[in-house]
Amino acid sequence: xxxxxxxxKEYSEVHSGRFAFTADELQKRLPAxxxxxxxxxxxxxxxxxxxxxxxxxxxxxxPELLExxxxxxxxxxxxxxxxxxxxxxxxxxxxxxxxNHFDAILFAEILEHIAFNPLEMWSELFRIxxxxxxxxxxxxxxxxxxxxxxxxxxxLLRRGQGLSIPSLMSTVxxxxxxxxxxxxxxxxxxxxxxxPRNKLEFQYINYSREVTPLALTVxxxxxxxxxxxxxxxxxxxxxxxxxxxVPPPPGIPAA
Numbered sequence: 001x002x003x004x005x006x007x008x009k010e011y012s013e014v015h016s017g018r019f020a021f022t023a024d025e026l027q028k029r030l031p032a033x034x035x036x037x038x039x040x041x042x043x044x045x046x047x048x049x050x051x052x053x054x055x056x057x058x059x060x061x062x063p064e065l066l067e068x069x070x071x072x073x074x075x076x077x078x079x080x081x082x083x084x085x086x087x088x089x090x091x092x093x094x095x096x097x098x099x100n101h102f103d104a105i106l107f108a109e110i111l112e113h114i115a116f117n118p119l120e121m122w123s124e125l126f127r128i129x130x131x132x133x134x135x136x137x138x139x140x141x142x143x144x145x146x147x148x149x150x151x152x153x154x155x156l157l158r159r160g161q162g163l164s165i166p167s168l169m170s171t172v173x174x175x176x177x178x179x180x181x182x183x184x185x186x187x188x189x190x191x192x193x194x195x196p197r198n199k200l201e202f203q204y205i206n207y208s209r210e211v212t213p214l215a216l217t218v219x220x221x222x223x224x225x226x227x228x229x230x231x232x233x234x235x236x237x238x239x240x241x242x243x244x245x246v247p248p249p250p251g252i253p254a255a
Contacts, residue, residue, distance in 0.1 A: 015045065015109075017207030018138055018232070022108060023049040025236070029134060030055070034103035037094075037128065039085075040110040041065075044074050050106070051078045058102075060085050060093055089116040091124025100130040111139045113175035122193050123246040126239065135237040141204060142180035145219065145229035183228070186235060194244025200237055204230040 023046065026036070032054030038047045041059035051057045058081040065071060066082045075082050085093040105125055114121075129135065141147070154161050163176055181189065183202055190200055204227040206220045223229045 015207075018108070018205075019046050019049055021205065021207055021234070022046060022106070022136060022138060023053055025136060025234070026050055026055065026104065026106075027053050029236070030104055035101065036104050036106060037102045037125075038106040038108075039088075039125070040108070040113075041082075041106075043068065043071050044078075044080060046106060046108055047080050048074060048078055051080055057081070058083060062086075088114075088121055089118070091120050094124055094128050097128045099127055100133075102129045103133050105129055105133070105135045107135055107137045109138055111137060112177040112180045115175065115178040117249045119193075119246055119249040126193075126243050126246060129239055131239055131241045131243060133239045135239070137233075137235040137237065138205075139186075139233055139235070140177065140180045141182065141228075141231060141233045142185070143182045143228065144231045145223060145226075146231075147180070148229070181233070183233060186233065190237060193246050195237060195240070199240060200235060203234040204228060205232045205234050206230045207232060 026034075030036075033056060035056045036050055036058070038050070038057055038059040041047050041061045042065060044059060047057045047059045057078075059066075059075065060083045063084045063086075066084055072082070074080070083093060087093070105128075125135070151161060153159070163178070167176070183204075186202075187197055187200060191197070206223060219231075223231075
């Protein structure tokens with residue numbers, strides 16, 4: 001079975017537009033020296049750009065990624081703090097961080113990978129970000145044109161919906177895209193966490209790439225006039241002066 005893997009260089013090329021766009025958004029909205037928590041930092045692709053723009057960065061990810069020698073060397077060179085995540089679902093990665101410590105949180109291409117109840121995680125993230133702080137979220141648009149066509153094909157051909165079995169079995173990853181979101185779902189998601197609609201700012205995005213295949217060029221042209229069919233959603237969440245009270249997670253029923 002062929003395993004679907006990307007080299008670090010290939011990953012950087014595919015996501016270069018997203019990295020640059022996100023770093024520019026931070027620079028537009030935050031003063032230099034702001035403290036940023038990068039949740040799910042991978043190989044510091046985003047963190048390095050953000051650091052070079054003058055921000056203080058603390059990067060969080062699983063030990064398997066943070067222990068890579070090249071990642072550690074880059075963090076040391078740029079002055080990026082590395083913190084291991086062992087239980088993201090329980091918010092145990094930041095218990096030593098004081099309340100309201102961070103000015104912003106980067107949550108880039110993470111939301112779609114989460115397969116657990118996220119309430120404890122968000123409660124902890126809201127604790128460590130200051131009132132008025134910003135959470136930057138990039139995530140695939142579940143209703144983009146290609147996903148819509150794939151979904152229709154899955155129904156008409158009786159193949160099923162969601163992640164395909166070949167993708168499930170042949171991809172090396174710490175977490176598949178278990179749940180992708182539409183704009184309407186994200187509004188509902190953050191409403192459940194206690195955030196009103198006026199604290200959410202959305203953009204539909206087709207990020208640029210260093211190499212753009214012809215099919216992608218056609219896709220970009222079509223969706224230039226239909227933004228809701230674009231590949232990705234970029235969301236900026238503003239934390240109110242009075243922070244929301246995240247509801248507790250449901251209890252586990254007794255055996």
